[in-house]
Amino acid sequence: QVQLVQSGAEMKKPGASVKISCKASGYSLTNYYMHWVRQAPGQGPEWMGIINLGDNIASYAEKFRGRVTMSGDTSTNTAFMELRSLKTEDTAVYYCTRDGPIKFDRWGQGTLVTVSS
Amino acid sequence: SYELRQSPSVSVSPGQTATISCSGDVLSRRSASWFQQKTGQAPVLVIYKETERPSGIPERFSGSISGTTVTLTISGVQADDEADYYCQSTDNSGASFIFGGGTKLTVL
Numbered sequence: 001q002v003q004l005v006q007s008g009a010e011m012k013k014p015g016a017s018v019k020i021s022c023k024a025s026g027y028s029l030t031n032y033y034m035h036w037v038r039q040a041p042g043q044g045p046e047w048m049g050i051i052n053l054g055d056n057i058a059s060y061a062e063k064f065r066g067r068v069t070m071s072g073d074t075s076t077n078t079a080f081m082e083l084r085s086l087k088t089e090d091t092a093v094y095y096c097t098r099d100g101p102i103k104f105d106r107w108g109q110g111t112l113v114t115v116s117s
Numbered sequence: 118s119y120e121l122r123q124s125p126s127v128s129v130s131p132g133q134t135a136t137i138s139c140s141g142d143v144l145s146r147r148s149a150s151w152f153q154q155k156t157g158q159a160p161v162l163v164i165y166k167e168t169e170r171p172s173g174i175p176e177r178f179s180g181s182i183s184g185t186t187v188t189l190t191i192s193g194v195q196a197d198d199e200a201d202y203y204c205q206s207t208d209n210s211g212a213s214f215i216f217g218g219g220t221k222l223t224v225l
Contacts, residue, residue: 035214044203045152045160047214061213095159104150104205105171107159 002026004096004108011114012086019082020111022096029053029077033099036070036081038092039110046092050099053079086115119143119208121217128223135191137220139204142185147206149187151180154219155200163202164189191222199224 007021022034036048049060053072060068064083072079079096093110121141129135139149149167152160162171164180167187177192191198204217 037216044219045205045216047216050214059212097160102162102165102169102171104152104160104162105165107161110159 002098002106004098004106006094006096006108006111009112009114011116014087014115014117016086016115017082017084018086018113019080020094020096020113022079022081022108024077024079024098028074029072029079030074031100034070034072034079035097035099035104036068036094037097038090038094040089040092043092045095048081048094051079083113086113088115088117091115119206119213119215121204121206121215123202123204123217123220125218126221126223128225129194130225131194131196133194135194135198135222137189137191137202137222138186139188139217140186141206141217143206143209143215144182144185144187146209147211149180149182149204149206151178151187151189152203152205153198153200154203160203194222194224196224198222 003025005023035050037045039045051058051070058070069082095110096108097104098106123139151164153163154160163178167182168180179190181188201219203219
């Protein structure tokens with residue numbers, strides 16, 4: 001069955017970078033786009049961007065442009081999201097979620113990123 | 118900017134019907150979805166394209182649209198339905214995705 005399994009929790013200092021992985025099983029990454037969405041504590045979801053893993057072309061939310069890079073490795077069926085120049089406000093759970101004929105139909109379990117000095 | 122507005126909370130007794138609304142100008146032009154999120158879990162899609170239900174979602178979850186408001190209706194509410202519910206749509210171009218602020222459903 002379709003599953004998205006994300007990498008584990010991360011603790012980072014302000015100014016550092018974090019790279020989260022999202023391994024897909026049960027389907028080929030190249031057949032679907034992938035969104036990344038984050039959710040700060042007590043807040044609603046916030047869309048970060050989307051990537052076509054067939055050609056690695058991504059589109060990012062204006063808020064994150066210049067600080068985020070989404071990518072994929074088709075050989076391991078894994079998507080990645082890197083966020084740089086971390087601030088304490090970036091503390092959140094980060095999710096990968098699939099985009100196909102039905103958008104956001106499958107989600108990873110989430111990766112908690114804590115940014116603290 | 119594009120905004121989706123939801124009431125912060127709704128409370129119903131078991132067996133009753135819960136209605137959760139989401140309003141925004143873009144909803145008259147762009148498709149909407151609903152997500153259920155239980156504490157500590159990832160969101161789960163319960164309605165897409167305003168009225169469609171993904172496989173595996175109980176029939177008591179239904180969606181509707183009127184003008185610039187979409188509504189999620191849960192009939193015969195169960196204790197297990199207690200969760201946060203978020204609506205989602207896009208901006209006018211369809212290139213950027215937005216979420217409502219969420220409605221906390223409490224089952225009394």
